Amino acid sequence: MAARVGVVLFPGSNCEHDTIEAVRGLGGDAEVLWHGDDSLGGVDAVVIPGGFAHGDYLRPGAIARFSPIMDAVRDFAAAGGPVVGICNGFQVLTEAGLLPGALQKNAGLKFLCATATLRVETTESVLTSAAQSGAELRIPINHFEGNYTCDDETLAMLRSEDRVVVRYVDNPNGSVDDIAGVCNEGRNVVGLMPHPERASHDLLGSSDGAVLLQSLLDTAAAGV
Amino acid sequence: MAPPVTEDPTSNAQPDPSVHRALGLTDDEADEIARILGRPGNQLELAMYSVMWSEHCSYKSSRVHLKRLPSEAPHVLVGPGEGAGVVDVGDGIAAAFRIESHNHPSAIEPYEGAATGVGGILRDVFSMGARPIALMDPLRFGPLDDPRSRWIAEGVVSGVSGYGNSVGVPTVGGETIFDETYKGNPLVNVFCLGVLPQDRLALARASGTGNLTVLFGSSTGRDGIGGASVLASASFDDEADDSDKRPSVQVGDPFEEKRLIEACLEILEAGLVVGIQDLGAAGITGAASETSSKGGVGMDLHLSEVHVREAGMEPFEIMISESQERMLAIIEPAKLDQLVAICEKWEISASVIGTVTGSGRFRVLDRPDGDVLADIPADSLDDAAPLYHRPMAEPADHADALADTAETLPAPANATADLVGLVADPSWVYSQYDHQLFLNTVEGPGGDAAVLRLKDPRTGASTGRGLGLTTDGNHRWCALDPRAGTAAVVAESVMNLACVGAEPLGLVNCLNFGNPEHPEVMWQLSESVDGMAEACDALGVPVIGGNVSLYNESNGSNIDPSPVVGMVGLIAELDRRPPGLALVPNTTLILLGGPGTSLSGSAWAWSQGHRRGAPPAVDLAAHAVVADFVRSMVASGRLLSVHDLAGGFGPAIAEMVASSDVGATVDLPPPASGPRPPSHVTLFAENPSAVLCAVDPDDAAAFHQTAADAGVPSRTVGAAGGTHLRIDHVVDIPVTELRAAWRAALPDALGSGTLQ
Helix, strand or coil, X not given: CCCEEEEEECCCECCHHHHHHHHHHCCCEEEEEXXXXXXXXXXXXXXXXXXXHXXXXXXXXXXXXXXXXXXXXXXXXXXXXXXXXXXXXXXXXXXXXXXXXXXXXXXXXXXXXXXXXXXXXXXXXXXXXXXXXXXXXXXXXXXXXXXXXXXXXXXXXXXXXXXEEEEECCCCCCCHHHEEEEECCCCCEEEECCCHXXXXXXXXXXXCCHHHHHHHHHHHHHCX | CCCCECCCCCXXXXXXXXXXXXXXXXXXXXXXXXXXXXXXXXXHHHHHHHHHCCHHHHCCCCHHHHCCCCCCCCCEEECECECCEXXXXXXXXXEEEEXXXXXXXXXXXXXXXXXXXXXXXXXXXXXXXXXXEEEEEXXXXXXXXXXXXXXXXXXXXXXXXHHHHHHCCCEEEEEEEECHHHCCCCEEEEEEEEEEEHHHCCCCCCCCCCCEEEEEECCECCCCCCHHHHHHCCCECCHHHHHHHHHHCCCCCHHHHHHHHHHHHHHHHXXXXXXXXXXXXXXXXXXXXXXXXXXXXXXXXXXHHCCECCCCCCHHHHHHCCCCCEEEEEECHHHHHHHHHHHHHCCCEEEEEEEEECCCEEEEECCCCCCEEEEEECCCCCCCCCCCCCCXXXXXXXXXXXHCCHHHCCCCCCHHHHHHHHCCCCHHHHCCCCCCHHHCEEECCCCCXXXXXXXXXXXXXXXXXXXXXXXXECHHHHHHCHHHHHHHHHHHHHHHHHCCCCEEEEEEEEEECCCCCCHHHHHHHHHHHHXXXXXXXXXXXXXXXXXXXCCCEECCEECCCEEEEEEEEEECCCCCCCCCCCCCCCCEEEEECCCCCCCCCCHHHHHCCCCCCCCCCCCHHHHHHHHHHHHHHHHHCCCCEEEECCCCHHHHHHHHHHHHCCCXXXXXXXXXXXXXXXXXXXXXXCCXXXXXXXXXXXXXXXXXXXXXXXXXXXXXEEEECCCEEEECCCEEEEHHHHHXXXXXXXXXXXXXXXXC
């Protein structure tokens, strides 16, 4: 039975259909979860997609964390369920306290849409379990606030606990320690700024994102 | 029994002419309104006529010319006159597209001007029932050495980025041009493409007496009062004065627009509306009067029911406010609850502000059954707008100017340096735009044309087909000869689509010109329309929509005539990425069509200050043959790289080298006939009817034969590979140096700051 992935839709989200398309392209089931609901409807994994939840007017993710569905996401994560935040989703997860650190404006103070090369730093996460450690993946980035930051103590912890999931080979936005994505202590919650769903088809220039979404599907299926 | 009218329309008191003059209406127009009404118009009525009869809304100076454009083809579902043109792209799917200008607001307030330009064009497209899937933004600014022009450029690009990214529609292409002619009057044109199931097509028609007029989306405020009539129908004099006009610029809210898109498409998908129209220029007045006029019905509007942003708004303010992110729908009363539920889900406001009537009158009441504040024939704001046959005059020295060709210029002292100065990497602009959302973008900005996968808008399933998109304009060619120049621009667009394997489906235009009260400007407009019509007829491209922007002048100087076209084409089988500009080492470089032979109007001639002569002459029949061949060769997969020669032979190969980091060694090709011109002529002359392409060396001989069989001139000019770009004995530069200069050109120039 294919794993069911729930993709949370806030007003202002815009990558929900792309994520669903990429997941279905890998044989998974995917459906939209409305932000105003308080249940995840029994899905096996949750993706918080890219976009501008609630307009991002205050600070990206700052309002989204109060949406009713986030309580269900917190409970799901606490129970070990796989949760991935992509771009705005990563920002939402940091604001919700499910991941450490924060995302500030890019060092260049401009929005940046380009293809970045990422290095897989650990395969011990729900997003990289099917990848090779050290593998380099070409994945698009698309953000204004993608400059990852955290205090020294947190950075030391992330490093010592092997929780930096992916790093930029050529840092595009000033992120501390070239960090592109991190996971929580349980390794079941991952946030990253790059968009694996955009690297899902050779016609689009790269299909390197497939291995990441496949990892999520594998993890989700194992929990079914 | 007729309700009382607050300002007694039967009064024969002589109106104060300062009222209509302050609104921008001429005395003749005020007399015509009095004739239509059988009495002088009151202030509210005059305000409504003034915005609807403004140049921006009524096209009163250009309409007599626009009729000459061909607009029909079997696949055209909706032609000019609606929110967007619509074409059939197979399998019950349609593509809707439109281009609009937001030049004047962007000159005053670059960020909001550009942002609301994006918002407006999106509403034109999704009000037809189409989901917007791509934007393109052809931009023109003053010279890079002018701080104010840099400030405008930075603000406009930030505005497109800020609104487009946030509203969730990718910006997949465009152009950025810097030239003296746009100093003080930038051009910000915005193109939008949407796709829809054909059975969801919605039109701006009101019908059914007793049906409800529903306004939904943002509240109505005092922002943008008279934006169209004050801004787009006047010219700029002094920069210091422009700040006075800033309150006329609307302010955008992309989050409101995003929710409005989702709500609107859900409402249309559920079949809840009879007709729908977005609120653009002229606000409620425009949307309500156009839907009733097109539907041949009357309408009563009740101002007390409009959800407003602040208390105490005057009736005329409510009626002509250009507050953004609003939509007007005509619905049957029984479907109101469903519509309201969808709006509530998306957290947007909805109000019933009026009813469709059988009276044929467009009336404004202060509240239901209240005082009548305005009472006019429903079609008079729209159909009865004045039509002007403005005087036209060819410039007295036009013939002399055409004969003064750029070949008289001395050869460049350093052709390599001149060539490097003509090429610039546009990624500083487009890397600020999300150009990948929706997983459609096969070829993004930076190439000859963008390529999108075409998916079924209902199921998301791939159709295996693709759409090619391009926007093009060339003020240099059009300044020299608006007719030939505009024809060449259309030809360039067709070739750009051919370079990605796409066959044109339709064209939309944005006719950016100067002051129509100047006879030379009207002559330019008329000539340009004729050139566009000739090229579209010859190349089989229907014109399905457009926009006219006049009064583009600053300090008494008109901009060069700047028609911009947006073209969409179909790629029958999109099974591989198109070849693109990037060179592949060890491939054979072949020129299809001949090199350019006329230097006049080229970017190089302009850089030398030469602004006379004739633009490239396009043989439209021969052009079609080359374009057909290029399209078929792209489809066959035999082309490994391709780039058109509209920018000239030298710039074409330089851009191919710079964008790929692969060198090339080429010879300058001889002309098709006649003596060989000086090398700099072949290097810099522009020709929209030729392309430079690369094939496998083992395929070269067969390729030349295929070209010959198709009647297309072809010639091997060199090979790709190596560490240098070498062109005959005139250009020699290491790839690393060329690439570094190309990449640094825009960031360095814009990095000089915007302090004034």
